[in-house]
Amino acid sequence: xxxxxxxxxxxxxxxxxxxxxxxxxxxxxxxxxxxxxxxxxxxxxxxxxxxxxxxxxxxxxxxxxxxxxxxxxxxxxxxxxxxxxxxxxxxxxxxxxxxxxxxxxxxxxxxxxxxxxxxxxxxxxxxxxxxxxxxxxxxxxxxxxxxxxxxxxxxxxxxxxxxxxxxxxxxxxxxxxxxxxxxxxxxxxxxxxxxxxxxxxxxxxxxxxxxxxxxxxxxxxxxxxxxxxxxxxxxxxxxxxxxxxxxxxxxxxxxxxxxxxxxxxxxxxxxxxxxxxxxxxxxxxxxxxxxxxxxx
Amino acid sequence: xxxxxxxxxxxxxxxxxxxxxxxxxxxxxxxxxxxxxxxxxxxxxxxxxxxxxxxxxxxxxxxxxxxxxxxxxxxxxxxxxxxxxxxxxxxxxxxxxxxxxxxxxxxxxxxxxxxxxxxxxxxxxxxxxxxxxxxxxxxxxxxxxxxxxxxxxxxxxxxxxxxxxxxxxxxxxxxxxxxxxxxxxxxxxxxxxxxxxxxxxxxxxxxxxxxxxxxxxxxxxxxxxxxxxxxxxxxxxxxxxxxxxxxxxxxxxxxxxxxxxxxxxxxxxxxxxxxxxxxxxxxxxxxxxxxxxxxxxxxxxxxxxxxx
Numbered sequence: 328x329x330x331x332x333x334x335x336x337x338x339x340x341x342x343x344x345x346x347x348x349x350x351x352x353x354x355x356x357x358x359x360x361x362x363x364x365x366x367x368x369x370x371x372x373x374x375x376x377x378x379x380x381x382x383x384x385x386x387x388x389x390x391x392x393x394x395x396x397x398x399x400x401x402x403x404x405x406x407x408x409x410x411x412x413x414x415x416x417x418x419x420x421x422x423x424x425x426x427x428x429x430x431x432x433x434x435x436x437x438x439x440x441x442x443x444x445x446x447x448x449x450x451x452x453x454x455x456x457x458x459x460x461x462x463x464x465x466x467x468x469x470x471x472x473x474x475x476x477x478x479x480x481x482x483x484x485x486x487x488x489x490x491x492x493x494x495x496x497x498x499x500x501x502x503x504x505x506x507x508x509x510x511x512x513x514x515x516x517x518x519x520x521x522x523x524x525x526x527x528x529x530x531x532x533x534x535x536x537x538x539x540x541x542x543x544x545x546x547x548x549x550x551x552x553x554x555x556x557x558x559x560x561x562x563x564x565x566x567x568x569x570x571x572x573x574x575x576x577x578x579x580x581x582x583x584x585x586x587x588x589x590x591x592x593x594x595x596x597x598x599x600x601x602x603x604x605x606x607x608x609x610x611x612x613x614x615x616x617x618x619x620x621x622x623x
Numbered sequence: 624x625x626x627x628x629x630x631x632x633x634x635x636x637x638x639x640x641x642x643x644x645x646x647x648x649x650x651x652x653x654x655x656x657x658x659x660x661x662x663x664x665x666x667x668x669x670x671x672x673x674x675x676x677x678x679x680x681x682x683x684x685x686x687x688x689x690x691x692x693x694x695x696x697x698x699x700x701x702x703x704x705x706x707x708x709x710x711x712x713x714x715x716x717x718x719x720x721x722x723x724x725x726x727x728x729x730x731x732x733x734x735x736x737x738x739x740x741x742x743x744x745x746x747x748x749x750x751x752x753x754x755x756x757x758x759x760x761x762x763x764x765x766x767x768x769x770x771x772x773x774x775x776x777x778x779x780x781x782x783x784x785x786x787x788x789x790x791x792x793x794x795x796x797x798x799x800x801x802x803x804x805x806x807x808x809x810x811x812x813x814x815x816x817x818x819x820x821x822x823x824x825x826x827x828x829x830x831x832x833x834x835x836x837x838x839x840x841x842x843x844x845x846x847x848x849x850x851x852x853x854x855x856x857x858x859x860x861x862x863x864x865x866x867x868x869x870x871x872x873x874x875x876x877x878x879x880x881x882x883x884x885x886x887x888x889x890x891x892x893x894x895x896x897x898x899x900x901x902x903x904x905x906x907x908x909x910x911x912x913x914x915x916x917x918x919x920x921x922x923x924x925x926x927x928x929x930x931x
Contacts, residue, residue: 461638467912468642468905472867473885477646477901480889481653557766561871564768565886580769584875587772588780598769606764613760 356618363614366607373604377424386414388421388574397590406596409579410586415593418574419600425575426604429486430555433493438548440494441501442540446532448502449509460506463499471496475558479567486559486575489568493555504547508540542619550612553605560601576601628917635909642905643695647688650898657894661704695902701895705888710899713884718903720790721873721880725865727796728804729858736808737847737854740815745842747820755812762809767868771802771875788877799876803868807861814857818850825849852922859915863908 358364376383385405392412400407406415448459469477478492512518513536521531562568563577571578576597583593658675659666666674679687694701700710743755778798779787789795822828823846831841870882877883881900888896 464638465641465645468638468909469901470863470867470904470908472870473863473901473904476867476870476885476889477649477897480897481649483654553764560766561768564766565871565874567889580766580772584772587776591776594769594772594776598766598773601766601769602761602764605766606760609760609764 353618357614360614360617363611363617366610366614369603369607370611373423373427373607376420377427380421380424384414384417384420386417388413388417389572397586397593399590400592400596407590407592409583409593415579415596418579419576419597421574422576422579422597422600423604425486425569425573426556426559426601429490429559430493430552433490433559434497434548434551434555436490436494437497437551438501438544441498442505442537442544444498444502445505445507446509446537446540449506450513450528450532450536456506459502463502466496466499469496471554472558472561475562476565476567479562484567484570486569486573489559489562492562493558496558497551497555500551501544501547504543505540508543509536512536512539546612546616546619549608549615553608553612556601556605556608624921627920631913631916635913639906639909642909643692643902644688646898646901646905647691648684650894650901651684651687653892653894653897655892657704657892660892691898700899703888703893703896705891705893705896710895713896714881714899714903717879717881717884720878721869721882724790724796724799724803724869724873724878724880725862727800728807728865731800732804732808732811733858736811737815739808739812740854741819741842741847743812743816744819744823752816755816759809759812759816762805762812765805767802767805768871768875770805771798771872774798774802775875790879795876795878799872799878802875803865803872806864806868807858810857810861811854814853815850818853819846822846822850852919855922856915856919859911859918862911862915866904866908 381388390413392408395404395408395412396410398404398408398412404414404416406419409415409418444459448456466474474496475489475492478495479488482488482491518531518535521535526534559568559575560577560580563573563575564581566581569575569578571582579597580594580601583590583597586593656671656675658671658678658680661678662671662674675681679690682690691701698711700714702709703713706713739755739758743752743759746752775787775798778785785797786795819842823842828841828846831845832838836845866882869880870885872878873880873882874886881903884896885900885904887893888900
């Protein structure tokens with residue numbers, strides 16, 4: 328009797344060990360994406376830097392030191408100093424928060440509205456769908472950055488207006504993506520089953536269709552963060568984003584332009600920060616696509 | 624095919640119409656008084672009022688829109704508040720400069736993109752492939768204005784080979800075109816690689832190889848030609864990226880093109896120029912998208928019948 332019990336116990340343990348878990352499978356797949364894995368660690372580091380920003384800077388990022396202007400990178404100032412003698416590395420650290428916050432909020436807003444529109448448009452179809460898609464077509468008539476520039480020109484320069492601009496230009500892309508996914512999912516049998524059981528439209532969208540679009544959403548969201556970081560930097564570089572004293576990466580590049588010939592590190596360092604951050608998001612986006620949703 | 628093209632053009636007209644209304648309306652939302660801008664800060668109220676009347680700013684907005692559209696049909700895009708010159712005159716050279724720049728960017732992006740993509744596909748999962756794909760993902764991630772500044776530092780300041788800005792001769796186009804085309808080059812490389820890998824697995828390639836065709840001929844004459852459909856499409860679709868990017872790159876290189884003019888006009892709040900530029904950018908973008916659609920449907924007839 329004892330032996331039988333023990334055997335049953337062992338079987339249960341073995342079954343637990345071999346039990347299928349979607350998260351485990353995803354993690355296994357993710358671990359195989361070596362470059363994306365490293366890039367995701369880098370993104371975690373960036374997020375931590377953004378959260379802890381002002382507490383971990385070696386110097387005060389706003390404090391001018393006229394005895395140490397335009398110093399090249401050294402052990403004292405890892406990324407050198409700018410024309411006011413401010414530590415560039417400290418400014419890059421603080422800039423991480425600005426860049427990530429603006430990008431995440433704006434793409435988040437774009438994703439929220441775009442997803443809602445896409446779900447409703449794809450699910451209900453008909454005139455509503457045609458109307459939403461025509462609105463998207465009109466927004467697609469402007470190249471992303473030109474639309475952002477136009478919006479900021481109307482609203483005035485500033486980071487909050489940059490958020491509005493990027494949110495607006497992100498909406499149609501998300502709407503189109505989620506609409507496409509919704510159109511596919513709504514024809515599947517489980518949606519039909521839910522409907523036949525009397526589930527309301529709202530419930531079907533919430534409980535059955537939306538969860539099925541999440542993987543596409545995550546992949547696209549990650550890829551759009553890279554685009555947003557570049558857009559924020561571009562707008563700031565053009566003088567339409569953050570104010571000139573803000574330690575924003577685009578502003579730092581714009582201000583450093585005048586010293587390119589004599590102190591190129593002023594331009595090189597913030598550029599590397601933008602490049603590596605966008606690169607990390609693009610690599611992770613690619614990796615996520617391979618793991619989650621090869622269609623996107 | 625003709626029916627498809629006709630339908631796409633018909634679909635385009637209302638979009639263009641709404642886009643023109645939106646641009647016109649939103650430009651009027653920009654804070655500031657154009658009449659005061661023309662008159663200058665020291666002008667009297669009477670002078671400002673007179674200018675406002677002359678510019679037709681006292682008319683209802685729909686009337687202003689109608690007369691603006693009437694002007695556009697006759698080739699009149701208004702007069703710049705900053706220079707007093709007709710907008711069409713200001714656009715003339717700049718538009719062509721920007722077109723040349725765009726073409727130069729696309730050409731280098733196509734040449735290097737296809738080359739890198741092909742090498743990557745041929746040497747799949749080997750060192751050249753990794754290097755090629757690192758270049759590609761870097762090209763997509765690099766801010767084009769930063770790349771421009773770095774290129775200026777190396778090729779203009781240090782080596783003195785190329786000018787830092789302007790649009791005098793072909794040399795002044797090299798650095799802006801490289802900066803502007805880097806992103807598209809990267810996209811083209813990735814698409815060429817994936818499309819070529821698919822083609823290289825096809826039966827007709829195996830047959831060619833079995834017949835003893837040289838690998839170079841097999842790839843350049845047979846495989847590459849059959850892999851170009853997605854590459855052509857992606858090149859067209861990325862045109863918007865070029866238009867947006869040109870604004871930033873032209874600013875970096877002080878390039879006398881449409882993009883830089885837009886930024887200068889926004890700084891001065893030169894409404895007629897901003898309005899005409901936005902309209903032109905969107906018309907250009909819509910037309911290119913239409914061309915891509917037509918080209919794509921020509922290459923892939925399934926599209927013509929499947930899209931409603």
